[in-house]
Amino acid sequence: MRQQTAISKRVAPEFEDEAQAIALAQQGSADAFEYLYQLHKRRVYSLCLRMTGNTAEAEDLAQEAFLQLFRKIATFRGESAFSTWLHRLSVNVVLMHLRRKGLPEVSLEETLQPLQEDGPKRDIGEKDKTLVGSLDRVNLERAIESLPPGYRTIFVLHDMEGYEHNEIAGMMGCSIGNSKSQLHKARMKLRDLLRAPHPHRGTRE
């Protein structure tokens, strides 16, 4: 809520609604572009940040996503939601970036090392039975950042951005089954990261 207040203070231009801002942006209004940017910047940036785990890369990718959108805004006819269009475009920008970097988005043939944590069984050295004591915001953010890139991409798209497996499969060029299997492994990996001893655990929040 505190952050919401900060956002509303930051929004400079005022429009009746998003549709009015889009219409004026199509005519080249700087204020309309800024309004649209302020409205969507957090979601686009956080998507980029969570998929890359790097603030500088995330800003570059958010910039690229907004620029691509604004260059095409004259073609927007309102058949789909503007936010859907922007977020799908942002995902594509990030996925293209990951492809260029050569990072595995999803290991199509299970090329990542098989994980020991695929199942719920655990015994040796186990301290926490469940995540109750360890799951604070800082640890969670850190653990998501620590996921291997392929797992992180699937986890962010499905569990944070709300895409369905068929959409993810389409975007990433893998099967629905592969998307499901990678998501399960990502969740197990995340669970393990959250249960692992961390030097900062318990010192913040």
Added chain:
Amino acid sequence: MPAEKTTRMTCEALQASLGNLGDWCWSPAAQQHLNECASCRDLVHDMDLLSRKLRQLAAPEPSPALWERIRFQLELEGIIRPMPQAEETAAAPPMPPSPKARTSSARSSRSRA
């Protein structure tokens, strides 16, 4: 009872049936497995907690410089254009004369007098 035999579920099958976080819809077989398997109960507990915590994560904000970079590029490419009727001046009254102009006109009227 033959019916019981068909409802047995393994840990792997239960995990494969996990769909959207926190949005579980357990079959009778899955429910029975959860009643019997502490490991899977722990797993579901953790996933429920994870789901709640994910919803509480705030979206981070980019640096203020990001908009400046985007705006600069939009201007460079001619995507931002001067509006025919500038929004900020359309309804604005004419600017009053600057203090300097007022002073000099007052001086000239005084000197004429």
